[in-house]
Amino acid sequence: MTTTELTRTAARVENGIKSYGEGDASVHALNGVTVSFVQGEFTAIMGPSGSGKSTLLHCIAGLDTLSEGKAYIGDVDLASLSDRDLTILRRERVGFIFQAFNLIPTLDARENILLPLTIAGKDADTDWYNQIIETVGLADRLTHLPAELSGGQQQRVAAARALVSRPEIVFADEPSGNLDSKSSAELLGFMRRAVKEFGQTIVMVTHDPGTAAYADRIVFLTDGKIVDEMSDPTADSVFDRLKSLGG
Amino acid sequence: MIKTAFKSVLAHKVRLVLTAVAIILGVSLVTGTFIFTDTITKQFDTLLDEIYSGTDVSVRAETGDFSAGTEPFPANVLADVEQVDGVAVADGGVASLTAQVLDRDGMPIGGQGPPTLGFSWGETPSLNPMKIKDDQGRAPEGPGEVVLDANTVSSAGFAVGDTVTIVGFEGPDEFELVGVASFGDQDSLLGATIVLFELEEAMRVFGFDDELAGISVQAEPGVDSEQLAMDIAAVLPTGVEAVTGETEQNEQAADINEGLGFLSIGLLAFAGVSIFVGAFIIQNTFRIIIAQRTRELALLRAIGATGRQVRWMVLVEAFFVGLFGSIVGIVVGFAMALGIRGLMNLVGLGIPSGSLVLLPRTVIVGMAVGLILTMASALLPARKASKIPPVAALREDAARTPRRSLHTRALAGSAVLGLGVVFLFLGLFTGIGRAIVLVGLGAAVSFIGVSVLAPLAAKPLANIIGWPLPRLFGVAGQLARENTKRKPRRTASTASALMVGVALVAFFTVFASSTKASVSETVFELFPADLALSSTIQSDPELLSPMSPSLVEELKTYDELSVVSGMQFGRILIDGDTHLLDAFDPETIGQVFFLDPNDDALSLVAEVNSMIVATSFLESQGWVIGDTITIEYLTTGEVATVIVGSFESDDFSNMYVSTETYIENFRYQGDGFIFANAADGVTVDEAQSAIAPTIDRYGNVKAQSKSEIVTDAEMQIDQALALFTGLLFFAVIIAVLGITNTLTLSVYERTREIGLLRAVGMVRRQVRRMIRWEAVIVATFGAILGVLIGIILGWSVVRALADEGFGAFAIPYGQVLLALVLAAVAGVLAAIWPARKASRMNVLDAIRTE
Known part of the structure; x- marks a missing residue:
């Protein structure tokens, strides 16, 4: 790995293992995952239920810790940080939806x-x-409490929050999971623009091919392992790939 | 259903413990009070058994309604009693409550605590509960000899052969300590100092003039005591009676129980406050728990449970919590009894130690209080639980039951508050029924009214209290403030519990400071005298104890004093009712005491068997000046007395006669008050120092200037205040635990929210700060309401007592401010556990969707 590549990597995991329980009863949610996320790229992590995609996201984002292996945000080894430093790293260098x-x-x-x-x-x-406010289209809703906003508006507020501190990387966990298709399109469109126009790095977990199609790259996860990758996806190509993986 | 409820209790141990603490404290105060008073009662019963073990019949003066303890009767009665058939032995004795032993430094022993009891030494061992300890001297046999109880001897560091100064009727005198006595096997008689003289010597020291205070009779074997009492009564002169030992013992036991009854009612009132506060906490806890378990309860409904079953489930759960709390509370009651004893001793009541007594009644009442308190508090929440629709299991928003509108709340709250205020006013100003009960009820109902209204004030007040927080602590401060505003009902009911405690503390504080102000006003108005002398002994709750008659004579010899004027006190009967009568020297009283007499009342009252009466009392009795009324004295019987004048001041006493009249109708034992003025050119300080040697020699007398009297009174008021505040402390602890409880449950409820805050970068310290300031706002909110209510309550009570010498209303601003600051500190303490819990929350658990 060269120096130029390092600077371009927003986050990465090396040989990530996450296990629950002890001995024979232990379950591997992540089973030796190595993956990097390049700056300015919109990556989707896909996989069936229980494939470990959310666990992977939590571990890269510093919300959870790996049992073995290393996770980095930029050059920082997350395992080396105290709770306080990790918290400050989250608030300064990471955004969440x-x-x-x-x-x-x-x-x-x-x-x-x-x-x-x-x-x-x-x-x-x-x-x-x-x-951000202009892009997210909420200029007239800023003084409303969350309860007074629609689900789509709430998620766009969340997206705006994730971007406001200019984080190095934004992690999104099924951001459109609870939204209707129109709101979903608005939110994902906004995320896409953030990547294209502001050079934002986004990593998103989803199980929906249509959603994943907004990404530049898709990483497929099954049983805690990376099994495939694809670039510049469309909904159809993702769907086909999923079928072949599942079959 | 019962099983489900039981499992639910066990599944949430922290919640169980926190809720139970409120019950435990309430129950333990109740049982502690019972254990405490039962223990004392038992100690006195044992004591009385010992005293009366050998006495079959007791001969004494008939005191009837004069009942100021023992009165003397002629000593020759003894000879008649000894002649009665069936009398084996008859022992005559004298007693005194006003003798005072001085320690090696000339200071009175006992002080404000246990009394000093003086007796003559009984010659017959079976009739004498005291005995000389082995190898510790002998019984007193003649003049100049004294025996003291073992406890006093050892604590004062005396030894047989020492010279001991005792102040008696004739003033201080020196005696040789010839023996050390024990009371049965006990070295101490409940902490009292006991002084024993040979009979003749005792008569001299106690001021008996060939008189006896009582005769103890032992019957010959086989003679019935009842019959013997009747036979003896037959030979007794008028005014002297014979009762069986058993009767007298029962009378004494009844007196003691009456005294303890007041104490016990007082303590139970404070326990009641704690229970009342506990009810707020328990109700709030159950309400929150049910809100949190909406889905679970709705699921039960969805799979077929009826609303009634859900309601029962909640009540059964309350039952288990109440059962647990009551059992622990009864156990803690033992510790509480020791604590109450400690507190009583701290304020100088001198309660002896001894093993604690647990009666079945204590257990039953404790259990009943705990269970009823918990289940009654859970009634409303249980009703709410039963109204959760089954669909709430599936849809979050369906769980929201429509809230009563603010309008309805305002009306309901005002109505309840109004009812409380009506009770208060009935109690305070009209004198219908039992005032204290009405006032207590009124206060309780008012508290409920305010707590119903409190949610309306929660938002605006939280805004004001929390105003500086966002500026000081940024987003943590802002969120703390917002959190208290989001559930105004929860904030208000949590704060209401603290409100009750703080209101009562504030009330007592305001009342105490008003009393102080009034005392100082009254003293300076009432006593033109430079110095007032009174006894340090309080042998009668209503009357000032007489000082040795020799004292006043001695004082008159000082050139530094211009006027020395004594005042005497006694009980009389008018138309069968007991009244207090004061007596003074009409010639000098005007210079030392403010009466505001009308016309020449003071000179007219010099006539023997005439009296002057306060104008207000004159009117209330329907008397006019010139009337002749009949006063019944214990010693002289019915005496026609002329009302010769009136006076305006009713701060002290209603009726006065001259000292001459007093001496004619009472056994003169000394002056209760002696007033003195410094001579011209002599300052009060100089006069005080001049007479100091005499004062010191008597030991049981204090000579105080006006400001010293005020200071003395203030000290006593402060002691009472400290006692009340100490007892209210438990209510405040319960309230603070209530804040902890509510916050812990709220933190649990806000798991996701706190997780989110942590995820987007809030460090643990900020989370703790947020929770801490939330608690501070709630506590301050409660304290502000409490202080306001306390002040208003204090004001109305002071106004209601305006006729009884309460001129002044004073708010102790410093103490009120201190209460608010302490409440805020209590908030910080209450937040320790929930804040820690919130900050330790696993971020991942918190944000996980499922």
Whole structure:
């Protein structure tokens, strides 16, 4: 691996193993995964239920720890960080979009978007903030509480929050899982634009071929192992590949 | 269903313990009170058994309604009693409550604590509960000899052969300690100091003039005590009676029980406050638990449980929690009894130690209180649980039952509060029924009313209290504030528990400071005298104990004093009702005591058997000046007395006679008060130092300037306040635990939210800070409500007592502020556990979708 490649890698996992339980009863959710995510790329992780895709995402994002192997955000070995340092790394270098419950119910949309910055005690970059708000199309909803927003709007607020601190990498776990197709398209379109226009790195877990088709690259995971990869997917090509993997 | 409920209890041990703590504390206060009073009762019973073990019949003066303890009767009665058939031995004796032993430094022994009891030494061992300890001297046999109880001897460091100073009727005198006595096998008689003289000497020291206080009679074998009492009564003069030893023992036991009854009611009232506070906590806990288990309960409904069954399940769960709490509470009650004893001793009540007594009644009441408290508190939440629709198992939003509108809440709350206020006013201002019960009920109902209204105030108040937080602590502070606002009902009911405790503390504090202000006003208004002398002994709850008559004579010899004027006190009967009568020297009283007499009342009252009456009392009795009324005295019987004048001041006493009248109708034992003025050119301080040697020699007398009287009174008020605050402390602890409980449950409820905050970069310290400040806001909210209610309550009670000498209303701002700060600190403490729990939450568990 050359120096230039290192700088271009936003996150990577080397020989990642995640096991639960002890001895014979132990279950490997990840069974020797090695994968890198390149800067400025939109990667989707796909796989059937129980393939370990969410576990992989949690481990790269510093929400969970690997049993064996190493996970890096940039050059930082996550295992070397204390809880406090890991937390600060998350808030400064990583963004998150979850499937549901992304927002703090007591804070309005604007406050939710700025949350990572306020927690860190930092001021927002106004230009960047305005640019995100405009892109996400929520300018007239900023003073609304989450309960007053539709599901799609809530997820777009979550996406805006994930981007506001200009993280090196954004992790999304089934971000459109609870949305209707129109809202889903709006959210994914926004994520796509973030990659294209702002050079944002995004890693997304999904089981839906249509969703995965928004990505530049897809990594297929089965039984805790990377089994395949594909670039510039379309919904149909993903579907075919899944069928061949499943068969 | 029972099994499901039981499993549910066990599955949430922390929740069980936190809820149970409220029950445990409430129950333990109740059982502790019972154990404490039962223990004392048993100790007194044992004691009385010992005292009366050999006495078959007791001869004494008939005191009837004068009942100020023992009164003397002529000593020659003894000879008549000895002649009665069936009397084996008759021992005459005298007793005194006003003798005072001085320690080696000349300071009175006993102080405010256990009394000093003076007796003559009984010659007949079977009638004398005291005995000389082996190898520790002998019984007193003549003048100048004294025997003390073993406890006093050892604690004061005396030894047989020492010279001991004792202040008696004739003033301080020196005696040789010839023996050390024990009470049966006990070295101490409940901590009292016991002084024993030979009979003749005892008469001299106690001021008996050929008189006896009582005769103990032992019957010949086979003679019935009842019959003997009747036979003896036949030879007794009027005013002297004979009762069996058993009767007298029962009377004494009844007196003791009455005294303990007041104590026990007082303690139970505080236990009641704790239980009341506990009810808030338990209700709140069950409400939250049910909100959190909506899905589980809805699932039960969906698979076929009826609403009724769900309701029963919640109640059965409450039953188990209550059962657990009650059992532990009864056990903790033992510790509480020891604690109450410690607290009583701390304020100088001198309660002896001894093994604790647990009666079946204590257990039954404890269990009943715990179970009823828990189940009654769970009633409303259980009803709510039964209304959860089955569809809530599937859809989150279906669980939201429509909230009563704020309008309805405001109306309902105001109605309840209004009812409480009506009770309060009935109790305070009208005197219908039992005032204290009405006031207590009114306060309780008002508290409930305020707690119903409190959710309306929760949002705006939380906004104000939490105003600085976002500026100080950024997003953690902001979220803390928002969290208290999101469930105003929860915030309010958690705060309400603290409100009750703080309100009562604030009330007592306001009441105490108003009392202090009034005392100081009254003292400075009432006593123009430079110095007031009174006894340090309190032998009668209503009357000032007399000081040795020799004292006043001695004081008159000082040139530094210009006026020395004594005041005497006694009980009389008018139309069968007991009243207090005060007596003074009409010539000098005007210079030392403020009465505001009308016309020449003071000079007219110098006439023997005339009296002056406070105008307000005159009116209430329907008397007019010039009336002749009949006063019944214990010593002289019915005496026609002329009302010769009136006075305005009713701060002290309603009726006054001259000292001459007093001496004619009472056994004069000394002055209760002696007032003195410094001579011209002598300062009060100089006068005080001049008479100090005399004061010190008597030991049981204090000579106080006006400001010292005020300080003294303030100290006593502070002691009472400390006692009340100490007892309310338990209610406050329960309330603080309630905050912990609510927060812990809220943290659990907000698992996902806290997980999200952690995921997007909140460090543990920030999470802890968020929870901590949430607790501080809730606690401060409760404290502010409490302080407001306390002050209002204090104001109304002070106003209601305005006629009884309460002129001043004072708010102790410093203490009120301190209460608010302490409440905030309590919030910080209450948050320790939930904050820790929240910060330790696994981020992944928190955000996992399933």
